[in-house]
Amino acid sequence: MKIEELAPQCVWKNFYELTKVPRPSGHLEKIQQFLLDYGKSIGVDTWKDNAGNIIMRKPATPGLEERKGLVLQAHMDMVPQKTADSPHNFLTDPIPAYIDGDWVKTHGTTLGSDDGMGVAAIMAIMADNKLQHGPLEALITADEETGMYGAFGLEAGTLQGKVLLNLDSETEGELYIGCAGGIDVTATMQYMEIEPEEGSKAFRVSLKGLRGGHSGLEISEGRANANKLMGRFLREAVLQFGVGLCQWNGGNMRNAIPRDASVVITIDESEETELKALANKCQATFASEYATIESGISLIVEECDVPEGETPEEIRDNLIDAILACQNGVMRYIPTIPDTVETSSNLSIVTINEGKAEFNLLVRSSCESMKMLQAVSLESCFTMAGMKVQFSGAYSGWQPNVNSHVLAEMRNAYKKLFGKEPEVKVVHAGLECGIIGAVNEGMDMISFGPTLMSPHSPDERVYIPSVQKFYDLIYHVVEEGVK
Ligand SMILES: [Zn+2]
Numbered sequence: 001m002k003i004e005e006l007a008p009q010c011v012w013k014n015f016y017e018l019t020k021v022p023r024p025s026g027h028l029e030k031i032q033q034f035l036l037d038y039g040k041s042i043g044v045d046t047w048k049d050n051a052g053n054i055i056m057r058k059p060a061t062p063g064l065e066e067r068k069g070l071v072l073q074a075h076m077d078m079v080p081q082k083t084a085d086s087p088h089n090f091l092t093d094p095i096p097a098y099i100d101g102d103w104v105k106t107h108g109t110t111l112g113s114d115d116g117m118g119v120a121a122i123m124a125i126m127a128d129n130k131l132q133h134g135p136l137e138a139l140i141t142a143d144e145e146t147g148m149y150g151a152f153g154l155e156a157g158t159l160q161g162k163v164l165l166n167l168d169s170e171t172e173g174e175l176y177i178g179c180a181g182g183i184d185v186t187a188t189m190q191y192m193e194i195e196p197e198e199g200s201k202a203f204r205v206s207l208k209g210l211r212g213g214h215s216g217l218e219i220s221e222g223r224a225n226a227n228k229l230m231g232r233f234l235r236e237a238v239l240q241f242g243v244g245l246c247q248w249n250g251g252n253m254r255n256a257i258p259r260d261a262s263v264v265i266t267i268d269e270s271e272e273t274e275l276k277a278l279a280n281k282c283q284a285t286f287a288s289e290y291a292t293i294e295s296g297i298s299l300i301v302e303e304c305d306v307p308e309g310e311t312p313e314e315i316r317d318n319l320i321d322a323i324l325a326c327q328n329g330v331m332r333y334i335p336t337i338p339d340t341v342e343t344s345s346n347l348s349i350v351t352i353n354e355g356k357a358e359f360n361l362l363v364r365s366s367c368e369s370m371k372m373l374q375a376v377s378l379e380s381c382f383t384m385a386g387m388k389v390q391f392s393g394a395y396s397g398w399q400p401n402v403n404s405h406v407l408a409e410m411r412n413a414y415k416k417l418f419g420k421e422p423e424v425k426v427v428h429a430g431l432e433c434g435i436i437g438a439v440n441e442g443m444d445m446i447s448f449g450p451t452l453m454s455p456h457s458p459d460e461r462v463y464i465p466s467v468q469k470f471y472d473l474i475y476h477v478v479e480e481g482v483k
Pocket of ligand 1: 075114115144168
């Protein structure tokens with residue numbers, strides 16, 4: 001069996017064509033041209049906007065003009081990841097997709113089913129002249145994977161439709177009705193270093209072996225934050241031995257839970273043994289607190305060269321206080337949807353060195369006002385410690401509406417077609433819906449997709465039977481329309 005012969009053929013043949021069009025994020029000329037040519041070939045009005053998005057518009061079937069306009073949305077770019085031994089060139093080569101049992105996979109590259117399946121389904125719907133539908137549009141966005149640039153560049157008024165189906169989710173049977181927005185919080189402080197005390201020894205204390213993870217998707221799992229644990233160790237070390245703080249390096253990505261942190265501290269040489277005992281004690285405490293969550297926490301003390309400077313005592317205490325006091329982890333769950341995170345914060349990166357301290361945090365929330373409350377609460381905390389606070393990189397979330405018409409319609413359609421209830425979820429990470437919804441006020445949105453495994457990796461694969469269900473659901477909703 002060939003990929004283009006799988007069911008539904010109208011989708012798989014498009015998907016197969018897409019595997020032949022190179023489209024890594026940042027290099028979209030070929031896929032844009034392909035989609036423009038495709039629109040022309042099926043006689044649908046198709047154009048490229050200023051942000052590089054491809055838009056298609058198909059008038060309603062006669063008699064159905066009064067229906068609410070429907071927008072089908074997917075992204076055209078794919079993540080170019082390959083195995084170390086793959087000779088694949090993402091700029092020129094077709095993706096080597098093949099069928100293995102119930103799965104479509106590739107040899108050593110990402111497959112581009114994220115979001116090629118969404119694009120393929122849109123192409124099939126747009127080309128179907130038997131389907132009865134209201135006003136229909138397609139929005140195929142540019143460069144979603146590297147920063148949602150196409151969605152950010154979408155101008156108000158480009159779309160006429162009032163209902164949007166985002167086809168970029170990864171588990172068949174799940175309907176997404178909300179996502180988190182985000183804002184970066186950066187706290188800084190400059191200070192004059194002082195000289196370490198005469199006769200001090202310096203030690204590097206390294207905390208390692210934490211699981212880390214995605215600061216949105218995995219924030220509710222209660223994993224340890226390396227900067228927070230290091231703050232606790234340091235507080236004890238200051239109380240017991242008055243250690244000097246010279247350097248701190250914890251975490252390296254704003255959207256990741258920090259897995260490690262190291263500090264350089266000074267201490268009177270007579271207290272070396274007790275310092276090591278304290279580290280052992282803290283390691284044991286942390287291991288026991290996180291027994292079922294973390295398994296490899298280690299706190300290692302090694303002697304190092306004495307640095308030229310360290311923070312003055314008052315600054316040291318303020319910085320440690322701020323790290324202990326700042327909110328980290330889940331702040332609130334969504335009142336209308338059980339067990340679903342609404343607002344969180346992650347103390348991602350801490351750097352203290354040579355007269356400068358900087359803390360980077362990422363706040364996420366599906367509720368705009370809670371997002372800002374969380375951001376200003378952190379600002380209050382860091383301002384009390386004498387730090388300067390800046391907000392940047394803010395983007396909108398998508399606040400779930402449990403009374404949405406498209407949700408009701410999709411739920412009914414799912415039950416009718418497959419005889420069971422779909423799961424309704426909110427994702428605690430950014431989706432294009434948040435950005436698109438911010439420029440198209442009142443847009444009724446939902447996100448779903450076929451089942452993909454390991455997207456963004458060379459293990460990416462699509463579960464073949466889920467594609468028929470995915471397409472049946474789109475087809476049904478387009479045919480029935482949404483109130
Ligand atoms: Zn995607």
